[in-house]
Amino acid sequence: MNKKQLIMxxxxxxxxxxxxxxTSVQQITEYCGISKGAFYLxxxxxxxxxxxxxxxxxxxxxxxxxxxxxxxxxKDILYQIFHKIFKAFLQHRDLAKFLMxxxxxxxxxxxxxxxxxxxKIADKTFLEMLERIYGESINEIKYDLIYAIKGLINGYxxxxxxxxxxxxxxxxxxxxxxxxxxLAKNITTPFITLETGEMFQDFLIEEISKEKLIxxxxxxxxxxxxxxxxxxxxxxxxxxxEPSYNRAIINGLIENIRNHPDCKWxxxxxxxxxx
Amino acid sequence: MNKKQLIMxxxxxxxxxxxxxxTSVQQITEYCGISKGAFYLxxxxxxxxxxxxxxxxxxxxxxxxxxxxxxxxxKDILYQIFHKIFKAFLQHRDLAKFLMxxxxxxxxxxxxxxxxxxxKIADKTFLEMLERIYGESINEIKYDLIYAIKGLINGYxxxxxxxxxxxxxxxxxxxxxxxxxxLAKNITTPFITLETGEMFQDFLIEEISKEKLIxxxxxxxxxxxxxxxxxxxxxxxxxxxEPSYNRAIINGLIENIRNHPDCKWxxxxxxxxxx
DNA sequence: TATACTAATGACTGTTCAGTCAGTTTGTCA
DNA sequence: TGACAAACTGACTGAACAGTCATTAGTATA
Numbered sequence: 001m002n003k004k005q006l007i008m009x010x011x012x013x014x015x016x017x018x019x020x021x022x023t024s025v026q027q028i029t030e031y032c033g034i035s036k037g038a039f040y041l042x043x044x045x046x047x048x049x050x051x052x053x054x055x056x057x058x059x060x061x062x063x064x065x066x067x068x069x070x071x072x073x074x075k076d077i078l079y080q081i082f083h084k085i086f087k088a089f090l091q092h093r094d095l096a097k098f099l100m101x102x103x104x105x106x107x108x109x110x111x112x113x114x115x116x117x118x119x120k121i122a123d124k125t126f127l128e129m130l131e132r133i134y135g136e137s138i139n140e141i142k143y144d145l146i147y148a149i150k151g152l153i154n155g156y157x158x159x160x161x162x163x164x165x166x167x168x169x170x171x172x173x174x175x176x177x178x179x180x181x182x183l184a185k186n187i188t189t190p191f192i193t194l195e196t197g198e199m200f201q202d203f204l205i206e207e208i209s210k211e212k213l214i215x216x217x218x219x220x221x222x223x224x225x226x227x228x229x230x231x232x233x234x235x236x237x238x239x240x241x242e243p244s245y246n247r248a249i250i251n252g253l254i255e256n257i258r259n260h261p262d263c264k265w266x267x268x269x270x271x272x273x274x275x
Numbered sequence: 276m277n278k279k280q281l282i283m284x285x286x287x288x289x290x291x292x293x294x295x296x297x298t299s300v301q302q303i304t305e306y307c308g309i310s311k312g313a314f315y316l317x318x319x320x321x322x323x324x325x326x327x328x329x330x331x332x333x334x335x336x337x338x339x340x341x342x343x344x345x346x347x348x349x350k351d352i353l354y355q356i357f358h359k360i361f362k363a364f365l366q367h368r369d370l371a372k373f374l375m376x377x378x379x380x381x382x383x384x385x386x387x388x389x390x391x392x393x394x395k396i397a398d399k400t401f402l403e404m405l406e407r408i409y410g411e412s413i414n415e416i417k418y419d420l421i422y423a424i425k426g427l428i429n430g431y432x433x434x435x436x437x438x439x440x441x442x443x444x445x446x447x448x449x450x451x452x453x454x455x456x457x458l459a460k461n462i463t464t465p466f467i468t469l470e471t472g473e474m475f476q477d478f479l480i481e482e483i484s485k486e487k488l489i490x491x492x493x494x495x496x497x498x499x500x501x502x503x504x505x506x507x508x509x510x511x512x513x514x515x516x517e518p519s520y521n522r523a524i525i526n527g528l529i530e531n532i533r534n535h536p537d538c539k540w541x542x543x544x545x546x547x548x549x550x
Numbered sequence: 551t552a553t554a555c556t557a558a559t560g561a562c563t564g565t566t567c568a569g570t571c572a573g574t575t576t577g578t579c580a
Numbered sequence: 581t582g583a584c585a586a587a588c589t590g591a592c593t594g595a596a597c598a599g600t601c602a603t604t605a606g607t608a609t610a
Contacts (some may be wrong), residue, residue: 021296023600024596024597024598025599026596026597026598034557034558034559035558035559035560036560036561036598036599036600037557037559037560037599037600037601038557038558038559039599040598040599040600041557041558043373045598045599046598077507108498130558144450147430147431147433147434148427148454150430151426151427151428151429151431152423152426152427152430154426154429154430155422155423155425155426155427155429156422156426156466158422159422159466159467166587168466171464171466172466174464175419175462175464175465175466176466178462178463178464179458179462180422182457182458182461182462183454183457184460186461187453187454187457188447188453189449189450189453190450191431191434191443191446191447191450191451192434262349265584278587299566299567299568300567300568301566301568303569309588309589310587310588310589310590311568311570311589311591312569312570312571312587312588313587313588313589313592314569315568315569315570316587316588320568320569321568321569339553359599424561469576551610552609552610553581553609553610554594554607554608554609554610555606555607555608556605556606556607556608557604557605557606558603558604558605558606559601559602559603559604559605560601560603561586561589561600561601561602561603562599562600562602563598563599563600563601563603564597564598564599564600565596565597565598565599566595566596566597566598566607567594567595567596568593568594568595569592569593569594569595570591570592570593570594571589571590571591571592571593572589572590572592573588573589573590574587574588574590575582575586575587575588575589576585576586576587576588577584577585577586577587578583578584578585578586579582579584579585579599579600580581580582580583580584
C-alpha cells in the first residue's frame with residue numbers, strides 16, 4: 001500500500017483513541033511497522049499529517065455532497081444528502097470521532113482558514129439545494145435554515161459516531177428531512193435574516209487556476225494505476241491546455257475519475273472550473 | 276483577588292486564544308504576575324486547572340437552567356432557558372470559545388465522565404421542561420426533541436461566540452423557541468424513539484452524600500465574606516446535621532446563597548438533596 | 551559483477567515544559 | 581522585637597518528543 005495512506009489510516013486510529021497530543025510520531029511509526037525516518041519521507045511534519053487527514057475527509061464529503069446536489073432534481077436531494085453524510089460518518093467513524101473530538105482550530109491559523117473554506121463551500125451547496133427544493137418561498141429564512149440544518153447534523157452526528165450499535169441510516173435521513181421540511185414551511189421569525197446572512201457569508205470562493213489543476217493531474221497520474229482513469233486524466237489535461245472536446249465528453253471523462261478515491265477532489269475542482 | 280480565581284480567569288483568556296497545548300504554565304504565571312511555584316499552591320497540576328475551569332462553567336449554567344425550569348411555570352420557560360444560555364455564552368465568550376475549540380474528551384477519561392455527567396443532568400432538565408410545556412402530546416418524540424434542541428443550540432452558539440458584533444439575545448431566543456415549538460407540534464417520524472431513548476440515557480444521576488455537602492459548605496464558608504450568605508450557610512449546615520426547619524425556611528436560605536458565584540453549585544446540590 | 555541510485559533506518563540532538571524544592575519574603579501574634 | 585508560620589519565588593530536574601542525518605539495505609542499470 002501507498003506509505004502515505006498507510007500512515008494516515010493508522011494515525012487516524014491512534015488520534016481517535018488517544019488524541020493528537022498523546023500520540024507521538026514514534027508511536028505512529030511503530031504502529032505502522034516503519035521507521036521514524038520513513039515518516040518524514042512522507043510528511044514534512046506532524047502538523048502536515050494532521051492537515052492532510054482533515055483535507056482528505058473534507059474533500060471526500062464536499063465532493064460527494066456536490067455530486068448529489070448536481071445530479072438530483074427532485075425533493076429527494078435532502079434525503080440523499082443526509083444519507084450520504086451519515087453514511088460517511090459511519091464508514092469513517094474513527095476519522096469523524098477525531099474531527100469531533102479535536103476541533104483543532106487552536107492548532108494553527110492554517111487549519112482555521114482551511115475549515116472556514118470547506119464550511120463556505122458547504123454553505124453554498126446547501127443554499128443551492130434549498131433554493132432548488134423550495135424556490136422563492138423560503139427566501140426570507142434561507143440563511144437561518146442553513147444554520148438549523150448544520151446544527152441538526154451536528155447533534156445527530158454525536159449519536160451516530162459515539163454509539164456503537166448498528167443504526168438505521170434510512171430512518172435518520174427520513175427523520176431529518178421531515179424536520180427540515182417542517183421548519184422550512186413554518187418558520188416566521190428567523191434569527192439570521194437576509195441582510196445579516198449575506199454579511200456573514202461572503203461567497204467568494206477563490207477560483208482555482210489552470211496551472212494548479214494541471215499540476216494536480218500530474219500528481220494523480222503518478223499515484224494511480226487504473227488505465228481508464230489514467231487515460232481520462234491525460235485527455236482532460238490535453239483539453240485544459242487546448243480545449244478540444246464538447247461538454248458531454250468532458251462530463252463523461254470527469255465522471256470516469258469521480259469514484260477513484262484519489263481523484264474525487266480533483267474531479268470536483270475540474271467540474272467547477274469547466275462550468 | 277482570590278489567587279485561584281485570578282489564575283482561572285487569566286488562563287481562560289490564554290487557552291481561548293492559543294489553545295491548551297500551546298499555553299505553558301510558565302506563560303500563565305507570567306500573565307498573572309505570580310511565580311510558577313505559586314501556581315502549584317493553587318492547583319496540583321495543569322490538568323486540575325483545566326478540570327476546574329470546565330467544572331466552574333458547567334456548574335454555573337446547569338444551576339441557572341435548573342433554576343429557570345424550577346421557578347417558571349408558563350410556556351415562557353423555553354424562552355428563558357435559551358436567553359439564559361446564550362447570555363452566558365456571550366458574557367463568558369472566552370470560556371465558551373475555549374470549550375468549543377477544545378472538546379477535550381481526549382485529554383483524559385476523567386473529563387469525559389465529567390462531561391457526560393453534566394450532559395445527563397441537562398438532558399433530564401430539558402426532558403422535565405418539555406413535559407411541563409407540552410404534556411403527554413410529545414411523549415413519542417421527546418427524546419428526539421432533546422437532540423434537536425441541543426443541535427440547534429450548538430449551531431447558533433457558533434454564531435454567538437465567533438461573531439464579535441452585538442447580538443439580539445431576545446431575537447435569538449424567540450427564534451429558537453419558534454423552531455422548537457414548530458418541531459414539537461409537527462414531528463411524526465422521530466429518529467430516537469421511546470425505547471432507544473431510554474436505552475441511550477439511563478437517568479441514574481448518583482445522589483450526593485450528606486457528608487460531602489457538609490464539607491462543601493465548610494469550604495465555601497472559608498472563602499466568602501458576605502454575612503448573610505455566611506449565616507445562611509451555617510444555618511443550612513446545622514439543619515443538615517439535625518433537621519429543624521420547615522421547607523419554606525430552607526428554601527429561603529438556599530435562595531440567599533443562590534446568586535453568590537461561589538455557592539451556585541452548592542445551592543443546586545442542596546436543593547436536589549432536600550427534595 | 552560493479553556501479554549508481556533510492557528507500558529506509560534508528561541513534562542522536564536540541565528544545566520544551568510540567569513539576570519540585572531550598573531558600574526568601576511577608577504577616578501575625580506574644 | 582523576635583519567633584514562627586504561611587505565602588511565595590524561580591532556578592533546576594528529568595522526561596517527553598519532534599525532527600535530523602550518517603549509515604545501511606535494496607534495486608535497477610551498464
